[in-house]
Structure formats: C-alpha cells, structure tokens
Amino acid sequence: MANTRMMSLVESMQFEFEVLLTDEDLRQLLADGQANLVMKWRCAETFRLGQVMPHLTQELARTKKYIVAIPQDEIDGPVNLELQIVAAAAIPEYRLSKQNEDYGDTSFSIQPGDVLALGGYTTVQARKLYDPMQPPLESCFEFKEDEQLRSGIQLEFSNQNHVVVWIASATFRDFVALRSRPDFQIAAVMLPALMGTLTYMKHEAQPEDLAEERAWHKALSKLIEKHKVDNKSVVEQAQAILEDPIGRAVREESLDREEY
Known part of the structure; x- marks a missing residue:
C-alpha cells in the first residue's frame, strides 16, 4: 500500500491508495474470488474499529488504485489502516510457489477469514465532522x-x-x-x-x-x-x-x- 490520500466529504472520509501486488498466486486467488482485499481500521479516539472492502477505481501500468470510505462519526484523530488479503473460501491445501524455503513443500488448510498476506500499514489524521456553523x-x-x-x-x-x-x-x-x-x-x-x-x-x-x-x-x-x-x-x-x-x-x- 502506497500513496495514501485522504478526502473529507460531508458524511464520510475517503482514503485512496495504490497497491502493487507481485505474487502471481495471490493475484490468481483474488481473480478467482477465493480471496479478498480488505482494509482494517482502528481509531483510538472513538474506540471504534472495523473493516471495509476497497473499491477498484483505476488500473495503472504497475499498480492499481483503490478507495475506501469510513463514516465521519466513526473516526476522529489518528486512524490506523492495515491492508490485508483474506481468504474468502476454504482452501484445503494452500501453498505459495514462492513461499519461504523454511516451509519446504508444506501446505496449509485455510479457512474463510484467514489472513493470507499483509499489504502495508499506515496512520492518517482524520478531521472530525465539520462544524455546522462553518460548513465546508x-x-x-x-x-x-x-x-x-x-x-x-x-x-x-x-x-x-x-x-x-x-x-x-x-x-x-x-x-x-x-x-x-x-x-x-x-x-x-x-x-x-x-x-x-x-x-x-x-x-x-x-x-x-x-x-x-x-x-x-x-x-x-x-x-x-x-x-x-x-x-x-x-x-x-x-x-x-x-x-x-x-x-x-x-x-x-x-x-x-x-x-x-
């Protein structure tokens, strides 16, 4: 995850970011619907957390642009964002072609919701819902x-x-x-x-x-x-x-x- 940009709307905060995915196995799982790209977020100020599915907005030469939206009343101040690739279905014998050599030929039984990869972590400053006396x-x-x-x-x-x-x-x-x-x-x-x-x-x-x-x-x-x-x-x-x-x-x- 790179080039994160925040946009403040009336009812939500939108976060745009780019993703570079080089692993062919993970690409195929996403394409086949066996895995999903998920953005997990946590806000310490409001004691709220959640996850949203990024929306693909643009495919560039090497990366893809995505956007997620979080309601303004859910967040305020620092918001932690973590991008993950999560299994959408059971994968009985899961292994990557380029997995760490320490695992050898070991395969894994993956269940829906299991995290397959981490795509990056960042913290952004979210402004609170606008003052009604001074609307944007x-x-x-x-x-x-x-x-x-x-x-x-x-x-x-x-x-x-x-x-x-x-x-x-x-x-x-x-x-x-x-x-x-x-x-x-x-x-x-x-x-x-x-x-x-x-x-x-x-x-x-x-x-x-x-x-x-x-x-x-x-x-x-x-x-x-x-x-x-x-x-x-x-x-x-x-x-x-x-x-x-x-x-x-x-x-x-x-x-x-x-x-x-």
Missing part, C-alpha cells in the same frame, strides 16, 4: 440526477441548507464514476455550479430571497471574504474559492499519464 464548500451543494434534463446542469436555490445541482442522467452516471478523481469532478461540475450560484447571489437574487440567511449563502459569503475576492468577477471568485480547479485537474491528469 461541498456541504453547500447537493448533486441529484434529473431524468428530464437533456444535458448539462440546472441549479435550484430554494433549499435552506444547500443548493441543489440537478445533473442530466447520462452525465450523472459519469460524474459518479469519477468519484476517485475529485479534481475532475470539481472542474467539470462544481466549478460551473459555483459560478452559477455566485452569479445568483451577486446579480439575480432579490433581498427577500436571502432574507432567511440560508446556510449555503452564509458559507459562500464567508469564503468570498476569506479569499478577499469580494470585488472580483464571478469567474475569479469561483477559481479562488476552489483553489485553481482547472490547473489541479490538468496536473493530476499529467501525473497519471506519467505512470503509464
């Missing part, structure tokens, strides 16, 4: 599928807590599939959604529309103030708040291409 940007938006919309997105500003981003069905499926590439999701969908929302706040909303102090309006107003872009254009405001989303997406793509 992603909590200001809710993304939903619209079967009637032919293409693109539409914005709905009537909700008290967040702006609803309606996405055309075909685009929505691709958007969800890109969950392991948040930089692309941000550049492709979040950027235009944020620009549309800032335009609404700046030019279209009537005073009575925002009189209820909507949570998303308050959060975005604080971000505009934080980045000192109150007198800038909507394009400049959105890029500042999202911290150069197009540049980050392009750089991410360039780094991935170098691995092929």
Whole structure:
C-alpha cells in the first residue's frame, strides 16, 4: 500500500491508495474470488474499529488504485489502516510457489477469514465532522440526477441548507464514476455550479430571497471574504474559492499519464 490520500466529504472520509501486488498466486486467488482485499481500521479516539472492502477505481501500468470510505462519526484523530488479503473460501491445501524455503513443500488448510498476506500499514489524521456553523464548500451543494434534463446542469436555490445541482442522467452516471478523481469532478461540475450560484447571489437574487440567511449563502459569503475576492468577477471568485480547479485537474491528469 502506497500513496495514501485522504478526502473529507460531508458524511464520510475517503482514503485512496495504490497497491502493487507481485505474487502471481495471490493475484490468481483474488481473480478467482477465493480471496479478498480488505482494509482494517482502528481509531483510538472513538474506540471504534472495523473493516471495509476497497473499491477498484483505476488500473495503472504497475499498480492499481483503490478507495475506501469510513463514516465521519466513526473516526476522529489518528486512524490506523492495515491492508490485508483474506481468504474468502476454504482452501484445503494452500501453498505459495514462492513461499519461504523454511516451509519446504508444506501446505496449509485455510479457512474463510484467514489472513493470507499483509499489504502495508499506515496512520492518517482524520478531521472530525465539520462544524455546522462553518460548513465546508461541498456541504453547500447537493448533486441529484434529473431524468428530464437533456444535458448539462440546472441549479435550484430554494433549499435552506444547500443548493441543489440537478445533473442530466447520462452525465450523472459519469460524474459518479469519477468519484476517485475529485479534481475532475470539481472542474467539470462544481466549478460551473459555483459560478452559477455566485452569479445568483451577486446579480439575480432579490433581498427577500436571502432574507432567511440560508446556510449555503452564509458559507459562500464567508469564503468570498476569506479569499478577499469580494470585488472580483464571478469567474475569479469561483477559481479562488476552489483553489485553481482547472490547473489541479490538468496536473493530476499529467501525473497519471506519467505512470503509464
């Protein structure tokens, strides 16, 4: 396990990582469904522990990228992550072609749940669920599928807590599939959604529309103030708040291409 990266979402923490598996026997067991890749986690702060099945997101030249998600209310502070390959079925006479010479020709009776290999161990710092008085940007938006919309997105500003981003069905499926590439999701969908929302706040909303102090309006107003872009254009405001989303997406793509 290498290159672990943490992403903080509204309800969960996502951890992306890469795996390099060189043993052909273990590869075959995983391919045949006789073994599973499992991420075990433990959090001392919350006294919680558990295990999740990693989701394959991308196959690179030498490694594979996976992602796991753990609910925010389960973890806080240091979280220990350990990757394991675990037997999914009984294997009566198990032995590896390259097993340690001390074992000779010895075989083993493997039962479901037995650990076949350890893939690495790391500790990450998980931030606690966001303060409702200062919600993160992603909590200001809710993304939903619209079967009637032919293409693109539409914005709905009537909700008290967040702006609803309606996405055309075909685009929505691709958007969800890109969950392991948040930089692309941000550049492709979040950027235009944020620009549309800032335009609404700046030019279209009537005073009575925002009189209820909507949570998303308050959060975005604080971000505009934080980045000192109150007198800038909507394009400049959105890029500042999202911290150069197009540049980050392009750089991410360039780094991935170098691995092929």
